[in-house]
Amino acid sequence: MPIRHAIWTVGETPQLLTSSRLPSENFLEEMILKRPDILSGEWMIIGRQEHTGFGGRIDLLAIEPDASLVLIELKRDRTPREVVAQALDYAAWVDQLTPERIAQIYQRYSKGRDLAQDFKARFGGDLDEDSLNQSHQIILVAAELDDSTERIINYLNARDVAINVIFFRVFQNGGQQLLSRAWLIDPSETQANAATVTGARASGEREPWNGEFYVSYGGDRSWEDASRYGFISAGGGSWYSQTLKLLSPGDRVWVKIPKTGYVGVGRVREPSQPIRDLVFDTPEGPRGATEVLEDGERFAQWADDPENAEYAVTVDWLDRVSAARAFNELGLFGNQNTVCQPTTPKWRHTVERLKNVFTNWDAVVGSR
Numbered sequence: 001m002p003i004r005h006a007i008w009t010v011g012e013t014p015q016l017l018t019s020s021r022l023p024s025e026n027f028l029e030e031m032i033l034k035r036p037d038i039l040s041g042e043w044m045i046i047g048r049q050e051h052t053g054f055g056g057r058i059d060l061l062a063i064e065p066d067a068s069l070v071l072i073e074l075k076r077d078r079t080p081r082e083v084v085a086q087a088l089d090y091a092a093w094v095d096q097l098t099p100e101r102i103a104q105i106y107q108r109y110s111k112g113r114d115l116a117q118d119f120k121a122r123f124g125g126d127l128d129e130d131s132l133n134q135s136h137q138i139i140l141v142a143a144e145l146d147d148s149t150e151r152i153i154n155y156l157n158a159r160d161v162a163i164n165v166i167f168f169r170v171f172q173n174g175g176q177q178l179l180s181r182a183w184l185i186d187p188s189e190t191q192a193n194a195a196t197v198t199g200a201r202a203s204g205e206r207e208p209w210n211g212e213f214y215v216s217y218g219g220d221r222s223w224e225d226a227s228r229y230g231f232i233s234a235g236g237g238s239w240y241s242q243t244l245k246l247l248s249p250g251d252r253v254w255v256k257i258p259k260t261g262y263v264g265v266g267r268v269r270e271p272s273q274p275i276r277d278l279v280f281d282t283p284e285g286p287r288g289a290t291e292v293l294e295d296g297e298r299f300a301q302w303a304d305d306p307e308n309a310e311y312a313v314t315v316d317w318l319d320r321v322s323a324a325r326a327f328n329e330l331g332l333f334g335n336q337n338t339v340c341q342p343t344t345p346k347w348r349h350t351v352e353r354l355k356n357v358f359t360n361w362d363a364v365v366g367s368r
Contacts, residue, residue, distance in 0.1 A: 005169040005180045017171040017178065025074050028141070028168065029059060031179075032074075036062070038181070039139070039166060041307060042239030043070055044122045046115065047105040052093040056086065061094070061105065065123045065239060066336035068194055069094055069102075069136040081149040084156075087138050087163070094136050099129045125336075135194040138163040150184065157185055160343075162194035188242035195243075195340035209341045212351050213251055216338055218258040222294040223323045227264065229280045229293075230317060234338040235302065235310030243339040244272035247313050252361075254354055255320075258336065261328030264320030265358045268313055275312040276303045319358035327357045 008014040022028050029048075032038050036045050039062075047061035060072035071094050073087050097105075106115040119127040142165060145153075156163050165184035170177050196209065217223065217232050226232055232255060234240040247253065251268045276299065278289040289312070290296040290303070299310040321327070333342055333350040355361050 005167065005171075005182060007171045007173075007178060007180060009173070017173050020170040020172040020177055022170055022177075025059075029074055032060065038179070039072065039141070040070075040187075040239070042237045044119065045109070046102070047109045050105055050108075052090055054089055054093055056090065058090050058094075063119065064191075065125070066195070067119075067127060067131040067133070069097070069133050070139055071136060072139045072141060074141045075143075081146065081152055083140060083142075084149060084152050084163075087140060091136065091138050094133070097133055099132045102133060131336075135196075136162065137190055137194045140165045142167060143169060145184070153184065157190065157193065160193045160196055162190050164190040186242075186245070187238070188245045191239070191337065192243055192246055192340055195335060195337040196343045206343050207345060207348065209343050210348055210351060211252075212347070213247060213253045214333060214335060214337075214340050214342055214347065215253045215255045216258055216334075216336060217255050217263075218336075220295075223257060223263060225293045225295070227317065227320050227322075229278075229289075230266075230269070231275075231278065231312045231314050232338075233275050233310050233312035235275075235299070236308055238307050240338050241272075241309070241311040243337055244311050244313050246339050246341070247271060252318075253315065253339075254351065256334060257323055257326060258334065260323055261326030262332070262354055262357070263323060263326045264317055265354065265361045266315035266317040266320070269316050270314040272311050272313050274303065275299050275310040278312055278314070318363045319360040327354070329353070 007017045009017065033045060033048070036043055042065060043062040045060055046063050047058070049057045049059065050061060051057050058071055059074045062070040062072060064070060071087065071091055073083065073090070075083060103115045106118075107113065110118070116127045140153075140163075144167065145165060153163055153165060164187060167182045167184065169180050171180065215232055217226060219236070221233065232253065234244055247268045248271060249268050253266055253268060254262060255264045255266070256262045275289050279286050280289060280292055282292055290300040293299065302308045302310065331346070331349065332353065333344070333347045335342070
């Protein structure tokens with residue numbers, strides 16, 4: 001079903017704004033370059049109008065916090081299904097980009113800047129060359145889709161091809177133009193599809209998902225609190241928090257603290273919700289999460305910002321250890337996405353090893 005936008009003014013007599021148009025695709029591209037968060041607050045643009053060698057040029061190339069890439073194709077007006085084929089063709093080019101080529105693309109785009117340095121300044125972490133371009137997404141930017149194109153994109157996405165559409169519509173409000181944005185598919189699904197192949201790309205191997213969820217519980221969050229009160233959480237940007245929506249009650253999660261190791265396994269009790277809505281039992285009686293958690297003050301600061309707020313999934317722990325006793329060894333799976341469903345043999349190996357360490361992994365009732 002086509003996505004339809006409409007905007008009304010707010011007041012005693014609401015007025016429907018009339019649709020308008022941007023002067024050109026290039027005008028939208030310039031807007032995005034000045035404010036990349038028009039597309040996503042978690043993408044860093046690294047290339048523009050780059051020749052693919054396949055007889056075309058990609059509009060924009062971006063990088064995500066986990067060093068995966070985003071191919072962005074802009075179309076101002078109606079998008080025919082041939083554009084999907086073109087984007088898939090360009091994606092084949094992106095898939096072959098080496099770290100050296102990606103660094104060169106960024107140098108051309110940024111007029112000589114260093115990708116690793118700017119990545120760290122933007123995302124706060126080092127750019128791991130082994131993680132660079134392990135997966136990618138295809139994003140089409142359009143005013144609308146025809147039915148055939150929408151069917152094709154939904155078909156591909158349902159089969160784990162990380163492709164999505166961002167719809168932009170322009171409205172006239174007096175002498176000012178307003179821009180609205182909507183996604184065809186929940187971006188967490190596309191992000192998750194890209195994350196499933198991480199690790200499989202390097203080895204060329206992929207297998208069916210084993211039903212076990214990987215969770216990265218990182219940043220400066222307190223694992224002691226998460227362990228004690230029974231939850232995992234993420235925030236500071238939708239890229240980090242939106243994959244929590246993949247989890248449903250009963251799902252089993254294996255939790256890793258980045259650069260530390262695996263610390264627990266549990267079953268999801270309740271789906272993702274703002275952490276400020278959680279209430280915990282304490283010796284003083286029921287208290288809100290932002291009151292009792294070590295990070296509560298920081299979580300409360302962003303509670304009214306849907307993009308940056310902290311979101312949590314409550315968990316019944318089956319087995320867990322302190323951060324000081326985290327399990328880590330060579331060959332275990334790791335990823336910066338908060339939640340993912342890996343389809344690489346490395347994940348199967350990891351779960352097999354973890355079951356020997358967290359021996360209560362299949363307990364019927366977990367402790368909190």
